[in-house]
Amino acid sequence: MARSFEAWELGLENPLFIAGPCSVETPEQLEETVAGLVKQGVKIIRGGVWKPRTRPGSFEGVGTIALPWIQEVKKKYGVKFAIEVANPSHVKQALDAEVDILWIGARSTVNPFTVQEIADSLRGVDIPIFVKNPVNPDLALWIGALERLDQAGLKRIGAIHRGFSNFNDTTYRNSPMWQIPIELKTRFPELPLINDPSHICGKRDLLFEVSQMALDLDFDGLIIESHRDPDQAWSDAPQQVTPEALGEMLRKLKTRTINLDNxxxxxxxxxxxxxxxxxxxxxxxxxxxxxxxxxxxxxxxxxxxxxxxxxxxxxxxxxxxxxxxxxxxxxxxxxxxxxxxxxxxxxxxxxxxxxxxxxxx
Structure with missing residues (x-):
């Protein structure tokens, strides 16, 4: 087992809220969405540039051409930006474009070779990187991915809980299986852990319930998909919300005290x-x-x-x-x-x- 992961300051508000479109589609779609999110107080934007999809023929992201659009909105609105990377080429292009935060997706986490290649490409780089849980409910595989980054010398490592595949579940797109992230946090209490209710729910009407549950369990933040016009989104339309709806939901969420000195x-x-x-x-x-x-x-x-x-x-x-x-x-x-x-x-x-x-x- 690797050493305990170091605590690092997530920055900005606590809990941390990251929001943005499932996929960066066009310069106009990105800017309108970011402008709306900034009005709601969001300071870190997420957006898919390269989208690993289950089946060929699905929209897999616009790719590298989105990076200059991201640089423009970062400069114009003063936001930080987070994207998913799935190989060393993605890492290099993201770093060249001054992307602020990276994450490794669930489909990549299941492959130790892929994670190791990403870890090796980040040696000597000081950038926050999150690891989503693997698609299947395998805590050891999740920890292993985090350890590979740790052993590559990365200091600002975090985890994203996005739920797990479960053919028996008719409620959620991916079952929360809360006991797994709780066990991860129990083993590594200093490890930042945020929740991805969008991929757990698969539909927007469940987002509040899952987000509140995550905060009740003392998660460090949320990463939520938001689009200027969710029903017209090129990917994962049912689980996205408008910036206005997101802002309303965030204002309703309650944070709890850890301990009451009474x-x-x-x-x-x-x-x-x-x-x-x-x-x-x-x-x-x-x-x-x-x-x-x-x-x-x-x-x-x-x-x-x-x-x-x-x-x-x-x-x-x-x-x-x-x-x-x-x-x-x-x-x-x-x-x-x-x-x-x-x-x-x-x-x-x-x-x-x-x-x-x-x-x-």
Missing amino acids: PEFQYQLEQIRQQIDEVDRELLEVMTRRMNLVTQAGQFKKLNNVAIFQIDRWKKVFKSRSEWAQAMQLNPEFVKELFRMIHSESISKQKEIMEDKTSEK
């Missing part, structure tokens, strides 16, 4: 936490009982040469637990995910029983 509050909170600890222990005791019953079921199946997985039983469990949760005013989706994990562990435990040769002697 003895009565601290005492009451500690009492609640102690009760939570007791309930957690009870939950684990109940889980132990359940797994003991799973073991009994596995031994009985083995004795009678019955398959581990029983689809009808699983369907019944999956349906009934969700219904029970709703009746108890628990989130059914949370309970479904919980029982998927329990079922997976139960299958593993029964598989061990089936493969245990010692019981046959």
Whole structure:
């Protein structure tokens, strides 16, 4: 494991707000969007120059011709600019154009060779660089990308949480899976971590909810896609908002205190936490009982040469637990995910029983 990442000052307001179009399309589109965002107090603009797309034929950005347009708006409006880079050529062109902040996208983070090439191209350069989480929910891969930049001597490294692919999720474009960025922050508390609600949501009506959740979890900022005319955007139109709508949303967001220096509050909170600890222990005791019953079921199946997985039983469990949760005013989706994990562990435990040769002697 590399050393702990150094803390670095994000600058400007806290939390940090970065906003701008998914893609830089034309000089006019960029300038009108930036002008609108500056009116809303945004000081750092994002914009896609090179756009890695899932399928060929999709709009992949206008490329290098956008860099002079970016230089013009930087000069005219006094803003900083952030773009995605996916190879050393992008890095060189971005640095030559005096781009202020770089980020490595989710599709690049999954490839250690790509990240290493970018890291090597940045040796000796002092520029803030963020790493988006990989598309798949793999914390080690995310940390590995950050470590490659760290080992290349970069000092101002940050992370962007943009959600993870999950074919079961019908709400979000990319599932937040908040436990993963929380674990990253737990391991590296000094690492700046910002949230990308645009790519998590995939649609603009969910942006506020996810943005507020990120701030409630003490993220250091947000990076949000904004376009002068979102419905006419050349890429990711449903998740973009106008500068005016963005400004209204930012004004509604609430930031929370980390700690409240109030003895009565601290005492009451500690009492609640102690009760939570007791309930957690009870939950684990109940889980132990359940797994003991799973073991009994596995031994009985083995004795009678019955398959581990029983689809009808699983369907019944999956349906009934969700219904029970709703009746108890628990989130059914949370309970479904919980029982998927329990079922997976139960299958593993029964598989061990089936493969245990010692019981046959």
